[in-house]
Amino acid sequence: MEQYKISDPQVLKVVAHPLRVRLLGLLRTDGPATASELGRKVGESSGSTSYHLRELFKYGFIEEDPERRDGRERRWRPRHRYTSWDAGEMSASAEGREAMRIMHLRQAELVRRMMEDFDAAEWSRDWVDAAGMSDHILSLPPAGLREFSDKAEELLRDLAAKYAGDPETRQVDVWYGAVPLSKQEEEQ
Structure with a gap:
């Protein structure tokens, strides 16, 4: 599945x-x-x-x-x-x-x-410190962005396996997305 x-x-x-x-x-x-x-x-x-x-x-x-x-x-x-x-x-x-x-x-x-x-307020300090969002603006070619995506997927699989038996493990929703800036946005 x-x-x-x-x-x-x-x-x-x-x-x-x-x-x-x-x-x-x-x-x-x-x-x-x-x-x-x-x-x-x-x-x-x-x-x-x-x-x-x-x-x-x-x-x-x-x-x-x-x-x-x-x-x-x-x-x-x-x-x-x-x-x-x-x-x-x-x-x-x-x-x-x-x-x-x-x-x-x-x-x-x-x-x-x-x-x-x-x-x-519903979560411990550890969870609050670990949760959140960030954004980054980088200059990458398509191959670099693909490499990021592949490595992120691999890292997520590795971490899920590593912490599978940890009593503090909870379901977490992890997102990442990346798109190139439009030509207009890039020029600003």
Whole structure:
């Protein structure tokens, strides 16, 4: 259950729907759930969440959890831990570029929501000191940016393995993104 690599822009658009991306994220972080449970978490009716869960199922993002039946209602679980796509391949068409743009905006919305929800008063000093955001403006060629991304992925895997048994381990959401500045921004 590691990665779902999307090559079809239509499939990327399916998961980029605001409610679907939230539902999939909740299943990945909180574990299997029913449409009703998810509806309560996101403030939607179970009918609405059921519809969007069926769409996620139809395109292979989730599956029914056979080990955890909940009476008449299905419990859903993610089929993959991550969703990815080949940006070069996806950007070859207008439809693919639009799907990526929508997905990137959904990801940015999630980061905003997570930062709004983070309350330093609820966490120890160690967690508060370790959490946060920063930004850097560097001059790199595409190869340098790819190297950063590859090394960041490797470092995250190594750290997750290293601290897997630590009693202070908690789920954390780690984001990184990098895009070149537009020509106008670069000139300012």
